[in-house]
Amino acid sequence: MTSGEITVGNPVRTDVDKTSAPSAPVTVRAHGLSKSFGALKAVNNVDFTVTAGEIFGLVGPDGAGKTTIMRMLAGVLSADTGDIEVDGVDVTADPEQAKLHLSYMPQRFGLYEDLTVAENIFFYGELFSVSRTDRLVRSQALLKAAGLADFQKRLAGQLSGGMKQKLGLICALIHTPRVLLLDEPTTGVDPVSRREFWGILYNLRESGVTIILSTAYMDEAERCSRLALLHAGEIRYCDTPARLKATMPGVLLAIISSNPRALREALTGQTGILGVLLMGDRVHVRVDDPAQRIPEIRASLANHHVEITSIEQVVPGIEDVFVALLGSEETA
Amino acid sequence: MNLRRLFALAYKETLQIWRDPRSLAIALLMPLMQMAILGYGVSLDIKHVPLCVYDQENSQQSRGLVQDFVSSGWFSISRRLEREADIRDAMDRGSCNAAIVVPVNFSRTLAMNGTAPVQAIFDATDVNTTNIALGYAQGAMAQASREFVTGWAAAHGTQPSLVGQINLEPNTWFNETLDSRNFIIPGVVAVILALVGAQLTSLTISREWERGTMEQLISTPVTALEVMLGKLTPYFMIGLIDAGFCLAVAIFWFHVPFRGNVITLFTTTMLFLIVVLGIGYLISVRIRSQLGASQVALLVTMLPTNLLSGYTFPIDQMPAAIQALTLVVYARYYVTILRGVFLKGSSLTDLWMPIVGLSVYALLIIWLAARAFHKRIN
Known part of the structure; x- marks a missing residue:
């Protein structure tokens, strides 16, 4: 079976080459998923397929529909049209059956702040009918991995933001889910906790758990196996980070300047410049042909009296790709 | 239904x-x-009605008459007046609600005619108090x-019965002292339980929505029935x-006489609790803010239980349409049951009618409550 055939059977609505469709057994499949709130189309005809052992990232600006998709996948929000299949179970028809095999961590902290770490873990273990031995073994291992072993008697409300998210993950993993749904799991989490968090996710992927997460962090998006770029409720692009970068039109230049704002001002609208993006002390400029445009840029900046330290061609990050792809859609 | 999940929720x-x-x-303290x-506050009895006395004679007999008013316990003398005009003044000032005027020749008229008029004046602005x-x-x-x-007969060496005195001795059952408190307190218990019960559970679901814990809870395999029973169990306790x-x-x-048996009381109280807690839960499912749910619970329980449960206003004296309306006021069944158990010592079989009413109510509420909660955000 080639990957191409799977794509034909399960059309993924993207504008990108679809050869990355996975050949492993499918565990989550969304088809023609739509949801409106009044006049607002929050999610519009979304299709995607995620296979076991993947970390699938939903990336997009606020209001793109990430949370709505997550909620529908978790079976806590009904879809207007379309269907979702989780591990062979139709979520839209039988959400309760699907819930046996999935774990969902909402964007807002969903555990009980007036219960301790251990009590929250116990509660969720009981809800998923985890045996006492399993619960103890798993919770000890997870608490250790998350650096929470010494905080079991602390009330969840007294944990830091990062600790809360890690506790949420522990509660989500106290049974053995086949699918893990994480809605912006590391928002407001410090870098160390985020590293520990991702350490746990990688281990899970190794053991064959399908992970779907939404994120607003581009560095986090880069860690995913595949990404869906969402915009206004639609998936515009869906592929691996590497392939997405390859699809980005043009070549990326990084220009370091003491006055990046003036630099952006000077270059915007110039022929051959596809996009200008401020990145702290530097400016990422996307051009169609570097050989021709670099001298032009130097000349133009000199004209505008903008001093620069260096210009060099760089490999684009996901943020560049994201802005480039969605930005070109806006103008198209 | 999975008992383990139910226990986890209750825990x-x-x-x-x-x-x-x-x-x-x-x-725990509010009900107390x-x-x-x-x-103490709700009592239909009126004690110590302030009384003005205008005793024009001031003889042994007239003082004896006034003393009979005082020793009855219902009146206390607030003022002794010297002039008839003072009565109007005292009433206007509110220093008395009743006045007695003993005429100047009271004891002589009584001795001569065997009867003598005594004037009693009442401030009838409060009709109810005046009647009582x-x-x-x-x-x-x-x-x-x-x-x-009796005194006259003794003085004349005859038996009191021989002077043809007719005495009406009213005989009251079940509340021998005619203490309205005995009648009202069981009703107060019903009203308090109806209020507090609905308040207790009205927050239980809305709290989860408000604190953001509901979304994760409904993503688990827990069923709506388990949520309901798990949450109601501790509040039932x-x-x-x-x-x-x-x-x-x-x-x-309050020393309300208790003549029934504890098992009857216990069984019917549990039945009533199911109804009131279920109603609070229903409200909680429907209204997602804690404040709103608590307000609605208060509104829904307060007026009907106070006005239509029969605890202060007798149902059989209401217009027919209102009487029919009281059938949906669940507290009326429990008020009837409590009065029966307390004052008459009624058994479960004696009380079959209100018990059936309450049971139908309980089944209906539980059925509605079990169907009301959906594991969905929208």
Whole structure:
């Protein structure tokens, strides 16, 4: 079976080459998923397929529909049209059956702040009918991995933001889910906790758990196996980070300047410049042909009296790709 | 239904109640306070009606008559007047609600005619109080005339019965002292349990929505029925404790006679708790903010239980349409049951009608409550 055939059977609505469709057994499949709130189309005809052992990232600006998709996948929000299949179970028809095999961590902290770490873990273990031995073994291992072993008697409300998210993950993993749904799991989490968090996710992927997460962090998006770029409720692009970068039109230049704002001002609208993006002390400029445009840029900046330290061609990050792809859609 | 999940929920809910000592204190102390306030405050009896005395004769006999008013316990003398015009003044100032005027030749007229007029004046701005005070005054007068007749007979060496005195001895059953408190306190217990019960559970679902814990809870395999039963169980226990408190106060503090048996009381109280807790839960499912749910619970329970349960206003004296309306006021069944158990010692079979009414209600509420909660955000 080639990957191409799977794509034909399960059309993924993207504008990108679809050869990355996975050949492993499918565990989550969304088809023609739509949801409106009044006049607002929050999610519009979304299709995607995620296979076991993947970390699938939903990336997009606020209001793109990430949370709505997550909620529908978790079976806590009904879809207007379309269907979702989780591990062979139709979520839209039988959400309760699907819930046996999935774990969902909402964007807002969903555990009980007036219960301790251990009590929250116990509660969720009981809800998923985890045996006492399993619960103890798993919770000890997870608490250790998350650096929470010494905080079991602390009330969840007294944990830091990062600790809360890690506790949420522990509660989500106290049974053995086949699918893990994480809605912006590391928002407001410090870098160390985020590293520990991702350490746990990688281990899970190794053991064959399908992970779907939404994120607003581009560095986090880069860690995913595949990404869906969402915009206004639609998936515009869906592929691996590497392939997405390859699809980005043009070549990326990084220009370091003491006055990046003036630099952006000077270059915007110039022929051959596809996009200008401020990145702290530097400016990422996307051009169609570097050989021709670099001298032009130097000349133009000199004209505008903008001093620069260096210009060099760089490999684009996901943020560049994201802005480039969605930005070109806006103008198209 | 999975018992393990049900127990987990009940345990979690218990921990949360326990960790919130202020709410727990309110849940346990409020009924006691209400019991004291309503038990003392709501009484249809009027004691110590302020009485003005204008005794024009001031003889031994006239003083005896006034003394009969005072010793009845229903009146206390607030002023002794010297002029008839002072009566109007005293009434206007509110220093008395009733006045008696003993004429100047009272004892002579009585001795000559065997009867003598005494004027009693009432401030009838409060008709209810006046009617009751009037009754008391007649009672006191009857007592006085009995004493007079007995005294007259003794003085003339005859038996009192021989002077043809007719005495009406009213015989009251079940509430021998005609103490309206005995009648009202069981009703107060019902009203308090209806209020507190609905308050207790009205927050249980809305709290989860408000704190953001519901979304994760409904993503688990827990069923709506398990959520309902798991959440209601701890509040059922608190409700039983509250009921125990209120009933104990009624029996041991207010000395309402308890003639029934404890099992009847216990069974019917549990039935009533199911209804009131279920109603609070229904409200909680429908209204997603804690404040809103608590307000609605108060509104829905307060007026009907106070006005239409028959606890102060007798149902059989209401217009037919209102009487029909009281059938949906679940507290009326429990009021009837409590009065029966307390004052008449009624058994479960005696009380089959209100028990059936309450059972139908309980089944309906549980059915509605079980269907009301959906594991969905929208």
